[in-house]
């Protein structure tokens with residue numbers, strides 16, 4: 001049986017010297033809140049200090065690429081550069097093509113952003129066909145919960161920062 005999710009992390013990484021940003025959309029906020037909490041919980045379990053986890057928000061997932069760029073730039077300008085950033089959004093398919101266009105464009109923009117900001121930009125965009133899929137991936141629906149993907153994103157941010165930092 002294929003094992004979904006991050007699988008076994010090959011080692012515990014020490015996040016105690018890291019400063020990590022989370023920037024999240026405000027659409028589908030119940031699911032977003034669970035994902036953000038999961039990412040924070042996992043990063044703190046790896047030693048990232050509470051004061052070094054900076055949270056910012058944007059209206060929707062479409063604003064994540066531009067918001068992330070400005071967020072990273074501002075933290076750097078204030079002399080408090082980030083080691084990684086986790087944009088988080090939840091897109092749920094509706095009756096139009098809006099979902100497809102935002103999913104595709106935002107995914108490409110976030111991928112390309114890494115070169116521009118020279119930091120790990122973790123892919124925290126849930127693109128779900130149903131609300132049930134989104135609840136399950138945020139660890140909300142115990143019945144079908146796979147696990148809270150936010151925790152994977154937090155672990156990924158720490159690993160990428162420690163392994164590939166400056």
Ligand SMILES: O=Nc1c(NC[C@H](O)[C@H](O)[C@H](O)CO)[nH]c(=O)[nH]c1=O
Pocket residue numbers: 025026027028059060061062063089090091092093098099102
């Ligand atoms: O439409 N559905 C969604 C959505 N639309 C808004 C969009 O991201 C943007 O904020 C506006 O178009 C204004 O630019 N944003 C989401 O995060 N999830 C959705 O499921």
